[in-house]
Amino acid sequence: MKDFGLHIWGDENFIIDGDTININHASQPSLLQITHNIREKGYKGPLLLRFPHLIEKQISTLFQTFEKAKKTFAYKGDFHAVFPLKVNQFPNFINALMDVSQSYQYGLEAGSKAELIIAMTKTPLGAPITVNGFKDKEMISLCFIAAKMGHNITITIEGLGELETIIQVNKEFNQNLESPISPKIGVRIRLHSSGIGIWAKSGGYSSKFGLTSTELLEAYEMLKKHHLLEHLWMIHFHIGSQMSDIAPLKKALREAGNIYAELKKRGANALGAINIGGGLAVEYSQHEGKQERNYSLQEFANDVVFLMQEIAKSKGVEEPDIFTESGRYIAASHSVLVAPVLELFSQEYHEKGLRLKETNPPLIEELHDLYRSITRKHAREYLHDALDHMESLLTLFDLGYIDLEDRSNTEILVNLIIKKAIWLLKAEDTDELKKLQDRIQEKYLVNFSAFQSLPDFWGLTQHFPVMPLDRLDEKPTNPASIWDITCDSDGELGFNRDLPLYLHDIDVSDEEYFLGFFLTGAYQEVLGMKHNLFTHPTEAVIAFDEQDNYRVEHLIEAQNLMDVLDDLDYDTNLIDKRLKTRIEESKHMNQEEKREILGKLYLYLSENSYLKTIQANNENKTKDNSRECI
Numbered sequence: 152m153k154d155f156g157l158h159i160w161g162d163e164n165f166i167i168d169g170d171t172i173n174i175n176h177a178s179q180p181s182l183l184q185i186t187h188n189i190r191e192k193g194y195k196g197p198l199l200l201r202f203p204h205l206i207e208k209q210i211s212t213l214f215q216t217f218e219k220a221k222k223t224f225a226y227k228g229d230f231h232a233v234f235p236l237k238v239n240q241f242p243n244f245i246n247a248l249m250d251v252s253q254s255y256q257y258g259l260e261a262g263s264k265a266e267l268i269i270a271m272t273k274t275p276l277g278a279p280i281t282v283n284g285f286k287d288k289e290m291i292s293l294c295f296i297a298a299k300m301g302h303n304i305t306i307t308i309e310g311l312g313e314l315e316t317i318i319q320v321n322k323e324f325n326q327n328l329e330s331p332i333s334p335k336i337g338v339r340i341r342l343h344s345s346g347i348g349i350w351a352k353s354g355g356y357s358s359k360f361g362l363t364s365t366e367l368l369e370a371y372e373m374l375k376k377h378h379l380l381e382h383l384w385m386i387h388f389h390i391g392s393q394m395s396d397i398a399p400l401k402k403a404l405r406e407a408g409n410i411y412a413e414l415k416k417r418g419a420n421a422l423g424a425i426n427i428g429g430g431l432a433v434e435y436s437q438h439e440g441k442q443e444r445n446y447s448l449q450e451f452a453n454d455v456v457f458l459m460q461e462i463a464k465s466k467g468v469e470e471p472d473i474f475t476e477s478g479r480y481i482a483a484s485h486s487v488l489v490a491p492v493l494e495l496f497s498q499e500y501h502e503k504g505l506r507l508k509e510t511n512p513p514l515i516e517e518l519h520d521l522y523r524s525i526t527r528k529h530a531r532e533y534l535h536d537a538l539d540h541m542e543s544l545l546t547l548f549d550l551g552y553i554d555l556e557d558r559s560n561t562e563i564l565v566n567l568i569i570k571k572a573i574w575l576l577k578a579e580d581t582d583e584l585k586k587l588q589d590r591i592q593e594k595y596l597v598n599f600s601a602f603q604s605l606p607d608f609w610g611l612t613q614h615f616p617v618m619p620l621d622r623l624d625e626k627p628t629n630p631a632s633i634w635d636i637t638c639d640s641d642g643e644l645g646f647n648r649d650l651p652l653y654l655h656d657i658d659v660s661d662e663e664y665f666l667g668f669f670l671t672g673a674y675q676e677v678l679g680m681k682h683n684l685f686t687h688p689t690e691a692v693i694a695f696d697e698q699d700n701y702r703v704e705h706l707i708e709a710q711n712l713m714d715v716l717d718d719l720d721y722d723t724n725l726i727d728k729r730l731k732t733r734i735e736e737s738k739h740m741n742q743e744e745k746r747e748i749l750g751k752l753y754l755y756l757s758e759n760s761y762l763k764t765i766q767a768n769n770e771n772k773t774k775d776n777s778r779e780c781i
């Protein structure tokens with residue numbers, strides 16, 4: 152895995168140039184260079200980098216691909232798209248999204264009142280807004296307000312109760328008006344078919360959302376009775392996210408297409424659009440043969456256009472406009488989380504740490520000999536011997552025959568032998584070496600929180616591509632597991648023999664080593680949680696100017712400690728006062744010391760909770776702290 156699977160997941164967004172991974176755009180800066188640039192401004196800890204040009208790429212690819220499919224089949228309906236806000240509502244993302252999508256009449260989808268306010272503010276008049284999810288009277292009223300502002304808004308009925316409220320709100324807003332204005336109305340249908348995979352629950356008969364056929368017929372009558380039938384114009388479905396296989400989509404399209412045609416023939420004359428929801432998958436795989444998607448975007452678009460056309464033709468109705476609400480596909484690639492490696496755990500197994508005695512137990516003497524004399528020719532044999540000796544020595548310790556120093560010497564020597572053996576055997580990809588990897592994996596302590604930045608890894612074991620930002624001209628040899636800095640043992644991306652990750656053997660006390668976590672732009676940010684009170688990392692937008700140079704914009708630093716506590720509704724004035732009084736009233740410091748310590752305390756309170764990277768030659772303060780924590 153020399154390119155860390157970049158050719159599988161990278162979509163030509165990045166290239167490896169010499170020893171670094173670079174942005175495959177404009178002046179092609181390396182991620183490392185951008186990282187250094189931001190860190191030099193004083194921002195340490197993990198960094199979330201956003202690339203608007205990658206949002207633009209996804210949007211234009213989506214539109215162009217559907218336009219091509221329309222042309223191929225001479226399809227008469229239009230293609231429209233909205234971005235579902237729940238996938239990423241962060242302003243640095245949404246502002247960039249609206250900025251790069253201006254020429255597409257790209258709109259937003261809202262699923263809650265707060266999201267609807269974002270949509271009403273950020274969507275240009277005329278571009279579509281769709282509103283899904285459960286709604287109360289206030290939310291429905293907000294949709295009417297948006298319509299009266301001039302927004303092109305469609306409210307999706309998820310159940311009959313909601314329709315009753317819509318009818319009521321319509322009366323309140325439009326009574327006695329000569330030219331009543333209402334939102335367009337869509338209906339979400341409950342499909343028999345559902346998606347597959349871990350996110351498939353949003354479709355299918357047991358889904359939380361949508362109207363059954365019986366309810367649809369009833370809704371039709373209700374709309375007719377209350378003179379709202381001319382507002383019914385969209386059929387909506389969503390079969391779940393990260394659709395790995397195209398087959399369930401085709402089934403859903405046939406179902407939805409026929410419902411569209413049936414309602415239209417029944418008399419829903421204004422019906423003119425089918426909204427296929429999201430679900431378009433992203434290729435997260437880093438490993439050959441483990442791909443997560445079995446179709447291309449063109450195949451997806453062709454299927455949608457072709458099936459809608461076929462149904463419209465056979466039922467003798469107009470070809471509907473097609474709407475998509477793809478979120479993951481649009482947002483995932485735009486951000487990269489960069490996090491510094493703080494420590495390699497086996498680094499504590501250093502030759503310097505050996506405490507050999509005048510006379511050592513024979514097995515330890517033997518380990519020492521193995522370590523000194525290991526050569527490539529005997530590497531495998533010596534490795535076996537060392538592992539065998541270790542088992543015996545650990546048993547001897549349990550039985551009380553050797554002491555703690557002997558045990559420590561055992562651990563150090565075996566680790567040194569393993570490392571040397573891997574290094575000597577690195578040219579060989581033997582199965583045996585692979586089998587040993589579970590035992591000899593290196594633990595990388597990384598300055599980030601998996602709960603905050605990769606919640607779908609924690610909750611759903613979704614894989615995200617990971618790779619170092621440099622040294623890419625060197626073959627990495629350490630089977631790696633990644634530990635975050637939370638005190639929770641679930642914050643570990645363990646080494647997985649089926650999806651192995653190898654990283655470089657580095658000495659963090661005199662060199663920096665950064666890991667990039669890719670495709671983190673969809674869902675991860677807002678689902679991220681403040682476990683251990685690690686907050687959203689420092690973020691920055693990386694834009695390119697006309698000369699192709701990059702600029703760091705819209706830097707937002709991770710929240711400081713006091714803001715984090717304030718968010719939990721702690722009374723931070725009280726905290727501030729209490730800390731101050733404790734120092735002032737302390738009998739363990741003189742006046743000068745008190746002043747100095749107060750200064751230090753305020754400095755710490757103004758910083759975020761991530762660890763400072765261990766720098767060469769410092770007193771390893773952070774190192775000690777992190778150990779305590781783990």
Ligand SMILES: *Cc1c(COP(=O)(O)O)cnc(C)c1O
Pocket residue numbers: 235237238283353389391392393428429430431476477478479480
């Ligand atoms: C979540 C959601 C989407 C987005 O799905 P993706 O898989 O991210 O494309 C679209 N529409 C609805 C109704 C949703 O709930």
